[in-house]
Amino acid sequence: MRGEVTLGPPGPPPTGLGRFGAFGGRFVPETLVPALVELEGEFTRAWADAAFRDELAGLLGEYAGRPTPVTECHRLSERLGVRILLKREDLTHTGSHKINNVLGQALLTRRMGKAEVIAETGAGQHGVATATACALFGLGCRVFMGAVDVERQALNVFRMRLLGAEVVPVTSGSATLKDAVNEALRAWVATVGTTHYCLGSVVGPHPFPWIVRELQKVVGEEARAQCRDRLEGRDPDLVVACVGGGSNAIGTFAGFLDSPAELVGVEAAGHGLDSGRHGASVARGVPGVLHGARSLFLQDEHGQIAEAHSVSAGLDYPGVGPEHAALAASGRARYESATDREALDAFSLLSRTEGIVPALESAHALAWVAREARRSIPEGATVLVTLSGRGDKDAAQVADLLAAEREG
Amino acid sequence: MTPLEVHLRARRERAPLLVPYVTGGFGAGWTDVVRAAAAAGADAVEVGIPFSDPVMDGPTIQEASHRALASGATPASIVAEAARLDVDVPVVVMTYYNPVLHAGHERFAGSLADAGIAGAIVPDLPLDELDGWGEAATAAGVAPVLLAAPTTPPERLVRIGARTEGFLYAVALLGVTGERRDLAPEARGMGRRCREATDKPVLLGVGISTPEQAAEASSAADGVVVGSALVRILLEGGGPEAVGEAVAELRRALDRAGPSGSRP
Ligand SMILES: Cc1ncc(COP(=O)(O)O)c(C=O)c1O
Numbered sequence A: 001m002r003g004e005v006t007l008g009p010p011g012p013p014p015t016g017l018g019r020f021g022a023f024g025g026r027f028v029p030e031t032l033v034p035a036l037v038e039l040e041g042e043f044t045r046a047w048a049d050a051a052f053r054d055e056l057a058g059l060l061g062e063y064a065g066r067p068t069p070v071t072e073c074h075r076l077s078e079r080l081g082v083r084i085l086l087k088r089e090d091l092t093h094t095g096s097h098k099i100n101n102v103l104g105q106a107l108l109t110r111r112m113g114k115a116e117v118i119a120e121t122g123a124g125q126h127g128v129a130t131a132t133a134c135a136l137f138g139l140g141c142r143v144f145m146g147a148v149d150v151e152r153q154a155l156n157v158f159r160m161r162l163l164g165a166e167v168v169p170v171t172s173g174s175a176t177l178k179d180a181v182n183e184a185l186r187a188w189v190a191t192v193g194t195t196h197y198c199l200g201s202v203v204g205p206h207p208f209p210w211i212v213r214e215l216q217k218v219v220g221e222e223a224r225a226q227c228r229d230r231l232e233g234r235d236p237d238l239v240v241a242c243v244g245g246g247s248n249a250i251g252t253f254a255g256f257l258d259s260p261a262e263l264v265g266v267e268a269a270g271h272g273l274d275s276g277r278h279g280a281s282v283a284r285g286v287p288g289v290l291h292g293a294r295s296l297f298l299q300d301e302h303g304q305i306a307e308a309h310s311v312s313a314g315l316d317y318p319g320v321g322p323e324h325a326a327l328a329a330s331g332r333a334r335y336e337s338a339t340d341r342e343a344l345d346a347f348s349l350l351s352r353t354e355g356i357v358p359a360l361e362s363a364h365a366l367a368w369v370a371r372e373a374r375r376s377i378p379e380g381a382t383v384l385v386t387l388s389g390r391g392d393k394d395a396a397q398v399a400d401l402l403a404a405e406r407e408g
Numbered sequence B: 001m002t003p004l005e006v007h008l009r010a011r012r013e014r015a016p017l018l019v020p021y022v023t024g025g026f027g028a029g030w031t032d033v034v035r036a037a038a039a040a041g042a043d044a045v046e047v048g049i050p051f052s053d054p055v056m057d058g059p060t061i062q063e064a065s066h067r068a069l070a071s072g073a074t075p076a077s078i079v080a081e082a083a084r085l086d087v088d089v090p091v092v093v094m095t096y097y098n099p100v101l102h103a104g105h106e107r108f109a110g111s112l113a114d115a116g117i118a119g120a121i122v123p124d125l126p127l128d129e130l131d132g133w134g135e136a137a138t139a140a141g142v143a144p145v146l147l148a149a150p151t152t153p154p155e156r157l158v159r160i161g162a163r164t165e166g167f168l169y170a171v172a173l174l175g176v177t178g179e180r181r182d183l184a185p186e187a188r189g190m191g192r193r194c195r196e197a198t199d200k201p202v203l204l205g206v207g208i209s210t211p212e213q214a215a216e217a218s219s220a221a222d223g224v225v226v227g228s229a230l231v232r233i234l235l236e237g238g239g240p241e242a243v244g245e246a247v248a249e250l251r252r253a254l255d256r257a258g259p260s261g262s263r264p
Helices: A030-047 A050-062 A074-080 A100-112 A125-139 A147-152 A154-162 A176-193 A208-230 A247-254 A324-331 A341-356 A360-372 A393-406 B003-012 B030-039 B059-070 B075-082 B097-103 B105-114 B130-141 B154-163 B187-197 B211-218 B230-235 B239-258
Strands: A070-072 A083-088 A116-121 A140-146 A164-172 A194-195 A238-241 A261-270 A288-289 A293-297 A333-339 A382-387 B019-024 B045-048 B091-093 B118-119 B143-150 B166-171 B202-204 B223-226
Touching: A030 A050, A030 A100, A030 A176, A030 A208, A030 B143, A030 B154, A050 A140, A070 A208, A070 B030, A070 B223, A074 A083, A074 A176, A074 A341, A083 B097, A100 A116, A100 A125, A100 A208, A100 A247, A100 B130, A116 A125, A116 A176, A125 A140, A125 A154, A140 A147, A140 A176, A140 A238, A140 A341, A147 A154, A147 A164, A147 A238, A147 A360, A154 A393, A164 A176, A176 A194, A176 B239, A208 A247, A208 A324, A208 A382, A208 B118, A238 A247, A238 A360, A247 A261, A247 A324, A261 A360, A261 B202, A288 A324, A288 B097, A293 A324, A293 B105, A324 A333, A341 A393, A360 A382, A360 A393, A360 B045, B003 B143, B019 B202, B019 B230, B019 B239, B030 B075, B030 B239, B075 B091, B075 B097, B075 B143, B097 B105, B097 B130, B105 B130, B130 B143, B143 B154, B143 B187, B143 B211, B154 B187, B187 B202, B187 B211, B211 B223, B211 B239, B223 B239, B230 B239
Parallel strands: A083 A382, A116 A140, A116 A194, A140 A164, A238 A261, A238 A382, A261 A333, B019 B045, B019 B223, B045 B091, B091 B118, B118 B143, B143 B166, B166 B202, B202 B223
Antiparallel strands: A070 A083, A288 A293
């Protein structure tokens, strides 16, 4: 089956100027508007172009290793009393779902005749994926990364540099993902004629939330078909994914929107929702505009954006993509959270019960399932969890955290 | 025509316009800095209302914004202090959209109007998203000032020129605010393009720092906005007097250059 990737038909575009309900839009400096208009046009044409889709499907198969399997977790299921299936994005080339988006955007970059790509990264997975695609296509690559994340994701920094990318540490603000996006936007303002900004999640100005969702929905489309094969034509009862900006979750949900499955996004509760140190933008955010879109953001009473916190760099972001804000408002999806502690426990739990080391981001989705299996999830329910990435990048950080805990 | 535009039109006949920028709330004496700038020959003053994530600003204004916020400045406190400035030139604020949205369009526009502020620049709110804020500002008598960029296509530039009030902010280069060694090669072309697109006053800003650059830029526009060069003086410990001297020097250079001549 490897190398046989079928892309589903294009999903519904946003309405108006990139709107998902009351959210989305294009709130950017004038300098960037023409580039976003160009990108929107180029993607609209490319996405309707069989040759583009075939080339992308070919790359997703031969290069990225799609389709990724759905794995039944026998020991974990027994342990938790619910039936757990994992959609294995950790098995893609570069080790997370980020590669799906990046290969599509690299093809777009080439179509637009641009020679350089810039990107932001939190956990470094999007940066590594971007650096990888740029190596593959011979494009220049600059990745902006918060200085805090450069520290806690050192392995990925090395990988990016190995792949020929320039990694630019960002020290402003909280020196994490939010600030990396700011700096990438500033760099794009200065180089917009020759550079494509390869945004890594379903955030940012229109058309990014739409493009990234379209490029990630292969995850949900595959998973839907794979679940039906395995579940005698049924859909899972719950579909669960972690939410940073929300790209793996939206890609997963896109395949199940018209199914009866309950959709659950899991945000980072950090030290706890009432600690003021978390990344739960749906749970605790209010409507606002940051990084080009109207959505839900953590902010103070004056409209200053708050610093997020999560043990996982990929969820350490004070906002969420506009389509998630719309799904939360409509009630089609609900948004829950898991703490740093719970995620660390789930990190170990999956490793020991299934021999799969999850990314700390993905561990949040598992952590919520592990907790709720004892509470709100009916016994015997079938739960599909998107394992958005593998945990190699987190091994050193978790080892340090656990050692520090032992020392008390 | 808004009072801001009337004022700038009258002033541009005499010499190129000079609009210094000062980060509001940065230092206890920031209002004295604004007064010094006004007294040194500014035609209007731009007051920054800091935002946590200023994507159109380079390191200098980022740092000043950060320090202002860290010292407890808020949009409301800055507007309240601006209301007591008592300068004889118009004051225009520059902020980002989230604080505006958070306060509410009508409420924010009303608070600016009550403080006697003549206009507002919101660089992350382009023409296509202007509606709610633009209407509220216009209704309150606060000029919504739009930006044009070197990347703006001609037909769009005309629409921006038609919608902006007070003046048109012409971004003089591809990039964010901050000092540059030389005037950007695209600056003067940008000024000329904007003046072809609108007869409202055109101010070139971003990357204009020295008196020489200001004079050179002003030959293709109605005037200039100078920000980072002044804010740097404050970051380096200078006060109202030092900023006033720098503004006076810019003033002299622009006066020597003379009015930028007939419009196309
Ligand atoms: C493995 C993994 N999962 C999830 C995320 C969060 O991003 P998103 O919410 O866009 O899927 C990241 C981001 O870095 C990641 O690396």
